[in-house]
Amino acid sequence: MKRFIDKVVIVTGAASGIGRATAIKFAQEGAKVVLADLSNLDSVKSEIPNPNSHIYIKCNIGERADVVNLIEITVKTYGRIDCAVNCAGIAGKVSKPVHEYPEEDWLNQIQINLIGTWYCVKFQLEQMMKQGGGNIVCVSSAAGLVGQPENSPYAASKHGVNGLVKSAAIEYATKNIRVNAICPTAVETPMIMHGRRKLAENPEALQQAINFQRMKRMGQPEEVADVALWLCSEQSSFITGHCMAVDGGAFA
Ligand SMILES: NC(=O)c1ccc[n+]([C@@H]2O[C@H](COP(=O)([O-])OP(=O)(O)OC[C@H]3O[C@@H](n4cnc5c(N)ncnc54)[C@H](O)[C@@H]3O)[C@@H](O)[C@H]2O)c1
Numbered sequence: 001m002k003r004f005i006d007k008v009v010i011v012t013g014a015a016s017g018i019g020r021a022t023a024i025k026f027a028q029e030g031a032k033v034v035l036a037d038l039s040n041l042d043s044v045k046s047e048i049p050n051p052n053s054h055i056y057i058k059c060n061i062g063e064r065a066d067v068v069n070l071i072e073i074t075v076k077t078y079g080r081i082d083c084a085v086n087c088a089g090i091a092g093k094v095s096k097p098v099h100e101y102p103e104e105d106w107l108n109q110i111q112i113n114l115i116g117t118w119y120c121v122k123f124q125l126e127q128m129m130k131q132g133g134g135n136i137v138c139v140s141s142a143a144g145l146v147g148q149p150e151n152s153p154y155a156a157s158k159h160g161v162n163g164l165v166k167s168a169a170i171e172y173a174t175k176n177i178r179v180n181a182i183c184p185t186a187v188e189t190p191m192i193m194h195g196r197r198k199l200a201e202n203p204e205a206l207q208q209a210i211n212f213q214r215m216k217r218m219g220q221p222e223e224v225a226d227v228a229l230w231l232c233s234e235q236s237s238f239i240t241g242h243c244m245a246v247d248g249g250a251f252a
Contacts, residue, residue: 018087024044032053085228090109106152178237
């Protein structure tokens with residue numbers, strides 16, 4: 001299937017996990033991909049088809065100037081932005097109840113996951129309005145749908161992303177711009193394996209994470225990427241403002 005031939009697609013968080021799988025799949029389907037990440041993108045470059053026909057940009061989405069630069073380079077190079085998948089995000093460093101949660105970590109998660117995603121959406125929409133249409137997908141979380149004990153800043157940031165997505169979807173519904181969110185439960189990526197709960201080192205926590213899905217397994221980054229591509233495609237043309245659980249039946 002080649003649904004995105006010559007479409008210009010921004011993917012943030014493209015160096016790892018879900019963003020990386022998404023960028024690779026877009027490239028495989030013919031898109032001109034703008035891969036953005038705070039981390040080095042060399043390793044994804046070696047896996048992407050026609051690596052030199054895509055752009056690789058170092059960008060901290062929590063910095064307004066970096067996001068403006070990302071949009072400017074994309075438009076200067078390709079003239080437009082057809083789709084954007086905003087995948088960059090961070091998990092907390094610790095598990096703590098609200099009254100004990102370290103303030104710096106709390107604020108940082110809001111800065112990256114919510115404010116950073118807002119910068120991306122804001123400036124993507126500005127360009128999409130100029131060109132008369134576009135398609136935005138934000139990778140939120142199941143923690144944007146329900147509370148998550150000992151993980152309040154992450155849950156608050158992802159609930160915020162869902163609020164942003166639904167509001168923007170309504171505002172731009174008649175402007176040929178769709179805005180949706182994906183809300184995964186556990187997906188096997190470096191974030192979940194080596195992040196807050198360090199599942200790679202903790203067999204009990206790993207089993208818990210696996211059991212949360214009715215399918216009794218974690219999702220794979222490619223399974224989330226497939227949903228992102230579908231939401232960016234014409235096959236989902238009547239869907240906007242949706243915060244879609246991708247959860248192996250967890251919320252059934
Ligand atoms: N893995 C899961 O179980 C899971 C579940 C629900 C939601 N999510 C969400 O999916 C998204 C992708 O997560 P993942 O699991 O692939 O994690 P990951 O850690 O493998 O990848 C995240 C990528 O985002 C980049 N990044 C982090 N902060 C950034 C910043 N400020 N600016 C630019 N890039 C930045 C990282 O360098 C990394 O390459 C995140 O938004 C995460 O919250 C993940």
